[in-house]
Amino acid sequence: MRGITKRFAGVTALHEVSLTVRRGEIHAICGENGAGKSTLMKVLSGVHPHGTYDGDILFEGEPCAFDGIRDSERRGIVIIHQELALCGQLSVAENLFLGNERSRRGFIDWNRTNHEAQALLDRVGLRENPTTPVNDLGVGKQQLVEIAKALSKEVSLLILDEPTAALNDDDSQHLLDLLDGLRDEGITSVIISHKLGEVIKIADTVTVLRDGKTIETLPAKGLSEERIISGMVGRDLEHRFPPRTPDIGEEVLRIEDWTVHSPAQPDRVVVDNATLSLRRGEIVGLAGLMGAGRTELAMSVFGRSYGVGISGRVVKDGQEIDTRTVRGAIRHGLAYVSEDRKKYGLNLIEGVQRNVSAAALDKLANRGWVNENEEYTVAERFRRSMGIRTAAVSTPTGTLSGGNQQKVVLAKWMFTDPDVLILDEPTRGIDVGAKYEIYSIINDLAAQGRAVLVISSELPELLGLCDRVYALSEGRITGEVSREEATQERLMQYMTRGQGS
Known part of the structure; x- marks a missing residue:
């Protein structure tokens, strides 16, 4: 050529x-x-x-x-x-x-x-x-x-x-x-x-x-x-992860004794008695092999979007909360960014503006009508603050690059003003430059006092980003390590622990 x-x-x-x-x-x-x-x-x-x-x-x-x-x-x-x-x-x-x-x-x-x-x-x-x-x-x-x-x-x-x-x-x-x-x-x-x-x-x-x-x-x-x-x-990335000094506060969310069964096979346990916690200003990782139950855990907590026979408690700020519906989870300050942004996170034929407002339309509505001027203003604010590269917020989201689509999904959930964000494979399918920008946004969210749970299949990503990492194997939490103690080898040992361990 x-x-x-x-x-x-x-x-x-x-x-x-x-x-x-x-x-x-x-x-x-x-x-x-x-x-x-x-x-x-x-x-x-x-x-x-x-x-x-x-x-x-x-x-x-x-x-x-x-x-x-x-x-x-x-x-x-x-x-x-x-x-x-x-x-x-x-x-x-x-x-x-x-x-x-x-x-x-x-x-x-x-x-x-x-x-x-x-x-x-x-x-x-x-x-x-x-x-x-x-x-x-x-x-x-x-x-x-x-x-x-x-x-x-x-x-x-x-x-x-x-x-x-x-x-x-x-x-x-x-x-x-x-x-x-x-x-x-x-x-x-x-x-x-x-x-x-x-x-x-x-x-x-x-x-x-x-x-x-x-x-x-x-x-x-x-x-x-x-x-x-x-x-x-066009430059050397000496550090693939932006620098960050954590300012971690009190516990904001605790998931206790969480058990989830497969909707296709109700007798099969997908998440088995899992317990984990997040603190304000903290980035927590969730590591596991394919099929370990990471996404199933996240979706079941967020409005029971997955699973049957769910049991356990979700405690926020010391009080048990009801997250049985997505609306209820959002109302209690939870947000979930799906691993499949094109299928579950975005309306690709709609503009950036409509996608950003989608999860919190009630903040823009009066007597059932959405104020489109205010919706535009909100979308423009996120476009500038998050560096979403698009000529206009009316541009169909499906025409944006993968990294910019991911920023739109993050903007959508940030508009709900959550205390806890669950990010499922937040950098899947995007390049190293865009990854750095997403990492910077995640760091900013933590700096604002929000708790962030990051699910990732890339162990170097978890090690470079998180303050603590939980490991999940066959639906069970098999280990918890701090940033200082975490290595790929140690996480892999926890991730491959079977039910007999």
């Missing part, structure tokens, strides 16, 4: 970007949110057709002018977007050949369809029946279905946009191993990822974009995360 320039409504998303990828390599593209990574790959794959951008694309030595995705796929270029494009109600086999059906005399040949689908699933290491509905698969397996779908199109260049963003460690490793195997088969891959550890582990070459421009292309061997970060943000 040579001299690629792409503009949207007067905004230059890419400026004279160049990219060279060698056959049979895994080439990583890194950059902050808004750097132009996904836009560049949409140009390459025909999502942005020829004529809507300036510059040239050469594939296998020949100039290309793709008018759409079908054109690029015919040349063997297949893109897998971060938001998976699968039809959940259809079977795995039907998804694999959607638009490319195996037919005979105008009718689908189901024997051939399922037989070829099984061969593709075997190739990506997915042990599932081809007739299984995609909705019955987890995100990790759905990602493998997408790759199998790409292989059905005789792919020679595979583009993956944040392929492991929503995956646990095991699924991520399986995917990386698969890409490694495809490289051995001569398939070239371009991967966009914020997980720099994975980039260094799997990539042969790394290209860094910043502000829509190519900054540098480096061999991955011997490369450090710090070196990539300096290129991404």
Whole structure:
């Protein structure tokens, strides 16, 4: 790709970007949110057709002018977007050949369809029946279905946009191993990822974009995360976490003997007699492996949004409170930022203004009518104070970068003026620069005397951010460590303690 320039409504998303990828390599593209990574790959794959951008694309030595995705796929270029494009109600086999059906005399040949689908699933290491509905698969397996779908199109260049963003460690490793195997088969891959550890582990070459421009292309061997970060943000991040001097006050919230059962299997205990506390001005972490019950604990406390057969007490400022409804939890000063901001945290087609006010409309309403002028003023105040990068608060939230969407979610709950904030994976899917900004906001919340509970799958994040960390394993609190005593090894020991320990 040579001299690629792409503009949207007067905004230059890419400026004279160049990219060279060698056959049979895994080439990583890194950059902050808004750097132009996904836009560049949409140009390459025909999502942005020829004529809507300036510059040239050469594939296998020949100039290309793709008018759409079908054109690029015919040349063997297949893109897998971060938001998976699968039809959940259809079977795995039907998804694999959607638009490319195996037919005979105008009718689908189901024997051939399922037989070829099984061969593709075997190739990506997915042990599932081809007739299984995609909705019955987890995100990790759905990602493998997408790759199998790409292989059905005789792919020679595979583009993956944040392929492991929503995956646990095991699924991520399986995917990386698969890409490694495809490289051995001569398939070239371009991967966009914020997980720099994975980039260094799997990539042969790394290209860094910043502000829509190519900054540098480096061999991955011997490369450090710090070196990539300096290129991404234009400065060295000596400290990934902003400095903070804690000012911790009295206990504000205590969750006692909290037990939650699965709504799908009411006899299965998901959270088992958990007890934890938070103090004013304190940032407390909650660590645990996938399935440990961290999100289930948070959602069940916040308006019983998850679970059945819930028992235990929630005590705030020394008094037991009723959090059986979301409205009740908000009224008592609790706020919960979901790990899935797009599904549970935001209305993506609405503007920033409507999202910020959504959880506390009663503060803006008079006789059932929302004062839109006041709503605008509130949204503008949060836009400035939290550095939400958008031209206007009327901008649809779905058009913002991941980091800015997360700031909107935080603004929404800060407008409720909570005493306790539960942040579930607050930096998932956002880059290191945006993470620093989110960490600064969390520190400011604690400095205001609020208590913050941070749930995170990234142990370095918990160690760098929190004053104390609880570990959860199989629904039980298995350990509590202070900032001074906490190490990744010690937390992992607590996180892997089974019921027999």
